[in-house]
Amino acid sequence: MAGNSKRKGAIRKSSKGPLVGSGGRGKQRLEGRGPTPKAEERTKHPAAKRKRSAERAAAKGATGRGPGKGVSRPRDRDGIEWVAGRNSVLECLRAEIPASALYVQQYVETDDRLKEILLLANQQGMSLLESPRGELDRMTDGAVHQGVALRIPAYAYAEPEDIFDDAIANKVQPFIVALDGVTDPRNLGAVIRSAAAFGADGVVVPERRAAGMTASAWKTSAGAASRVPVARATNLTRTLVAYRKAGCSIIGLDSDGDIELSDFPANIATGPIVLVVGGEATGMSRLVRESCDSIISIPMFDETESLNAGVAAGIALYEIARLRQP
Numbered sequence: 001m002a003g004n005s006k007r008k009g010a011i012r013k014s015s016k017g018p019l020v021g022s023g024g025r026g027k028q029r030l031e032g033r034g035p036t037p038k039a040e041e042r043t044k045h046p047a048a049k050r051k052r053s054a055e056r057a058a059a060k061g062a063t064g065r066g067p068g069k070g071v072s073r074p075r076d077r078d079g080i081e082w083v084a085g086r087n088s089v090l091e092c093l094r095a096e097i098p099a100s101a102l103y104v105q106q107y108v109e110t111d112d113r114l115k116e117i118l119l120l121a122n123q124q125g126m127s128l129l130e131s132p133r134g135e136l137d138r139m140t141d142g143a144v145h146q147g148v149a150l151r152i153p154a155y156a157y158a159e160p161e162d163i164f165d166d167a168i169a170n171k172v173q174p175f176i177v178a179l180d181g182v183t184d185p186r187n188l189g190a191v192i193r194s195a196a197a198f199g200a201d202g203v204v205v206p207e208r209r210a211a212g213m214t215a216s217a218w219k220t221s222a223g224a225a226s227r228v229p230v231a232r233a234t235n236l237t238r239t240l241v242a243y244r245k246a247g248c249s250i251i252g253l254d255s256d257g258d259i260e261l262s263d264f265p266a267n268i269a270t271g272p273i274v275l276v277v278g279g280e281a282t283g284m285s286r287l288v289r290e291s292c293d294s295i296i297s298i299p300m301f302d303e304t305e306s307l308n309a310g311v312a313a314g315i316a317l318y319e320i321a322r323l324r325q326p
Contacts, residue, residue, distance in 0.1 A: 080151060080152065080153060080154060081151075081152040081154075081214060081215060082139060082140045082141075082143070082149055082150070082151060082152070083099075083149065083150040083152060083215045084136075084140040084143040084144065084145035084146075084148075084149045084150075085143070085144060085145060085146055085148070086111075086113040086114060086117065086146045086147075086148055087113065088150075088215075089102070089117055089148050089149065089150045090113055090116060090117050090120075091219055092150055092152075092215055092218070092219060093116075093117060093120040093121060093124070093150070094120065095218060095219045095222065095223065096124065096223060096226075097150075097152060097215055097218040097219065098152070098153070098218075098226070099126060099150045099151060099152050099153075100126075100127065100151050100152070100153045101126065101127040101128075101129055101150075101151040102117070102118075102121045102126050102127065102128050102129070102148070102149075102150055102151075103129050103130075103131045103136060103139070103148065103149045103150075103151065104118075104128065104129070104130055104131070104147060104148050105130075105131060105132070105133050105136055105145075105147035105148070106130050106131065106132055106133070108147035108148070109147070114147070114148065117148060133147075136149055139151075150215075152215055152218075155212070155213035155230070157213070157230060157231055157232040158202065158229040158230065158231040159231055160204050160231045160232075160233050160239045160242070160243075161242070162229070162231065163176055163201050163202035163204070163229055163231055164176065164201075164243065164246060164248075164272075166201065166202075166229075167201040167272075172201070173270065173271055173272045173273075173324075174201055174248060174272040174273070174274075175199060175200045175201050175272075175273055175275075175320070175321075175324065176200065176201055176202055176203075176204060176243070176248070176273070176274045176275070177191060177195050177200050177202070177203045177204070177274075177275050177277065177313065177317070178203075178204040178205075178233075178236065178239070178240065178274055178275070178276045178277070179191060179203065179204070179205050179206075179210065179211075179276075179277050179279075179309070179313075180206065180210075180236055180276055180277065180278050180279060180284045180285055180288045181206070181209060181210060181278060181279030181282060181283075181284075181285060182205070182210060182211055182277065182278075182279050182280065182309050183209070183210060183211050183279060183280065184211055184280060184309070185211040185212070185213075185214045185216040185217035185220070186216050186217070186220045186310070187211065187220075187280065187308065187309045187310040188203075188205065188211040188212075188213070188217045188220075188310075189216065189217040189218065189219065189220025189221040189222075189225070189310075190220050190221075190310030190311070190313070190314065191203060191277065191309070191310055191313045191314075192217070192220075192221040192224050192225050192228050192230065193220065193221045193222055193224045194310070194313055194314035194317045194318075195224070195228050195317060196221075196224035196227050196228045197224075197314075197317075198314075198317040198318055198320070198321035199321050199324070199325070200228065200275075200317060201228075201229075202228060202229040202230065202231060203228060203229075203230045203231070204230075204231045204232075204233050204236070204239060204274075205230065205231070205232055205233070206232070206233055206235075206236045207232045207233060207234050212232075213225065213230055220310075236288055237287045237288055237291050240274065240276070240288065240291040240292075241291060243274050244291075244293070246272070247271075247272050248271075248272040248273060248274045249268050249271060249272065249273050249274070249293050249294075250274050250276060250291055250292045250293050251264075251268070251273060251274065251275050251276065251292060251293065251294055251295075251296060252276045252278070252284055252288070252289055252292035252294070252295040252296070253275060253276065253277050253278070253295075253296055253297070253298075253312060253313070253316050254278060254283055254284060254289070254295050254296075254297060255283070255297055255298075255300075256295075256297060257294075257295035257296045257297030258294060258295050258296075258297075259294055259295070259296045259297070260296065260297055260298075260299050261296050261297065261298050261299070261315070261316060261319050262299065262319070264296055264319065264320070264323065266323045268294075269320045269323035269324055270323065270324050273320065275313070275316055275317065275320065276288060276292060277309055277312065277313045277316070278309070279309065280308070280309050296316070298312060298315055298316065
């Protein structure tokens with residue numbers, strides 16, 4: 001009978017003496033795991049995935065997620081850049097940026113922008129490739145491509161010494177622009193455009209921590225990038241020292257320069273010269289500044305502390321060009 005401790009074989013448990021414990025295991029189970037983490041902190045939660053995607057987009061310079069706000073993917077290891085979105089692709093084709101191929105999604109809806117994109121690509125003799133949506137998503141790293149993407153090959157940079165040697169070969173005094181820490185590709189494009197307008201022989205940019213020849217730089221240059229060579233320097237300070245040894249005057253451009261641009265000596269401007277323009281926020285680095293023979297400034301008539309790097313370079317280039325070719 002159940003519960004009958006007097007049945008044959010039954011053992012009565014004594015209530016006397018110490019009881020065997022659980023070693024605290026039961027208590028740990030009762031304590032729980034603490035408060036529930038936020039949705040964004042749980043790796044497999046959709047909110048966490050959205051947060052990671054937003055962080056990646058911000059790190060890659062995304063310009064938005066609405067219609068018509070395509071983004072440019074940073075360069076791959078082989079230097080290839082992807083421009084996604086109908087407005088962005090159309091602007092690149094209008095600017096005649098040297099692209100290698102145009103990818104269009106299968107069964108994509110056609111509008112006036114896409115018709116013009118196809119027309120310009122055909123006129124420029126560009127390869128036209130049809131691709132599934134998933135493949136476009138992969139190539140553009142999840143950007144809002146709206147069914148179209150442009151593949152831009154790596155820019156062929158010149159060597160800093162090539163710009164000097166080509167000027168000497170053309171029997172002209174070298175006129176070179178060097179950028180120190182300019183990180184906005186639009187400023188780089190503006191400097192290239194001004195360099196072409198005022199007769200500079202080329203532009204030198206550092207290899208690290210500086211803007212390169214992206215689609216934005218191509219567009220801002222308005223085609224001048226195809227006429228003015230851009231060189232990359234592994235070490236800008238050493239490059240400037242090499243230019244000085246070759247006979248160039250190294251002139252820095254800064255808001256607290258020793259010489260105003262209007263008082264710049266004509267005998268220096270007419271000789272071989274390298275104009276150094278600092279970055280948007282920090283200006284020239286200490287080592288680059290120490291490598292300059294003199295520092296010039298643009299006089300201001302207001303309390304504005306400094307000018308945009310592209311604007312400042314354009315003003316200085318004009319004044320030097322005026323002295324070189326009166």
